[in-house]
Amino acid sequence: MSRPMVEVRGLHKSFGTHEVLCGVDLTVEAGGVTVVIGPSGSGKSTLLRSINRLERTERGYVSVDGEIIGYRRSGDRLHELSERHVLRQRAGIGFVFQNFNLFPHLTALENVAEAPISAQRRPRAEVHAEALALLHRVGLGDKAGAYPRQLSGGQQQRVAIARALALRPKLLLFDEPTSALDPELVGEVLDVMRDLATAGTTMIVVTHEIGFAREVADTIVFLDEGLVVEQGPPDRLLDRPEHDRTRAFLSKVLS
């Protein structure tokens, strides 16, 4: 069996005196979709942000595709990497934010093309052609010249997904990608994510869309108070949870 895409071991993170992650362990296989659910404040977003080191953690480590994120190992020591090297590691991990964070002064095409050109130093013409193809793939081929403010929330989030894909990442992280959207726009974003899942992209998705989780996830992870309470395939975790806390949470969101 090949090595897992993501390994999280004993991850701790505090904001001031408040401990958000209290020793999280998680393994994500390549090619699978992992959905992380849990009550608000359970540490879902912090866990996701720690995987590409947008959040620095106090203890524990994360490795993506066998590479320890934020550190370089030499012998029995871990040297903390400078921001420059962390940036290089991040370019292999796509991240989609809850509120899109598109660059408002750049067009949709420029948003998608920016990182491949400046972070991966790929030739401009090739990147532009690929960016246009990616916009077509998310159904926005005709919006390449539009600025983010001229697009709906759902369209902006699809541009953000295309932007993450442009780096040809080995892993895609989604932080509540539909939570900032009007209800009628959620479907178009989930459709794009469903396509990606079918294409075999490794994805970790933090979401409240239990229906999407049931349909697309290979594994659902339930996080509460900074710990993984339980995990398993959707039908088992959603229909026959083992823990009371999981049951209590699901009874609230499924009612």
Place this chain on the structure above:
Amino acid sequence: MSLVSSINRKNADPPDDPAALPADLAGLRVVRARHPWRWVFALVVLVLCAQFAHGLATNPGWDWYTFGGYFFEKSIVRALVVTLELTVAGAVLGFLGGIVLAAMRLSKNPVLQAVSWTYTWVFRSVPLIVQLLFWANIGYLYETLQVGVPFGPGFFRFETLHLVSSLGAALLGLALHEAAYAAEIVRAGIISVDQGQLEAAAALGIPRGRQFRRILLPQAMRAILPSAANELVNLLKSTSVVYVLAIGELFYQVQVVYGRNGRVVPLLMVATVWYVILTAALSVLQYYVERHYARGALRTLPPTPLQRLFALRRAGGAR
């Protein structure tokens, strides 16, 4: 037209519908609300303006003949160029210093933060005119400057009297003063950019320098520009303070002339009108630069005054 629509309404709405308005309403004549006080105040203000204009034209004290004679006079134009040079050099050096100071203040290095904060505090505290006199008298404090190993041997020595001429002192004072204000303006612009923008850039692995130039700065410019333009206008007028160092800028030169011929008011008007013209030119420049950086911030850019004019003419021609 109104009659027809009222008949249509009558046909459409059954008369026994209690919620419907009386059907004959649409046929009534509308009398607009009148605003008599608007007329009164407009008239009062217009009369005052007319009085002022009349005074400008008829009061011999303004002496427009002398004004006209000196407006393009050679020494005045030369002084105007000095004023412009001081403004441009002060702005360029000041804003370069301001960018460095803002970067220091926002860095994670506590020493740099403290130095930047202290600089801004000191240079905002000292009145420009006091600072200028300090620089002009630097020779009393330090007779020589030398470049070398700190606390060790030196390699080059300068006499400060030769190094800091009065023009040099003026420029130094303006630039150092300006840098303190520019630092705050630049910092305000940078912290006004949503934190999510830098997070997104970091998540995409965009290099730090590129994050600053391509993502942060263009967005910060929206907040920086209005204050920066304000500061530039302020600087343009602050150059008049350097007359204390006997530098031949506009205000100094005007004083020299009226010291000779005693025509104080018309010569002050020469300086005033030139300052107004330069400020107007800066304002036009500001409008177009701000418009450039509004890309993406507005759904559609408003037309420029020129475009509006052409649109009016086209509409007039079509009529």
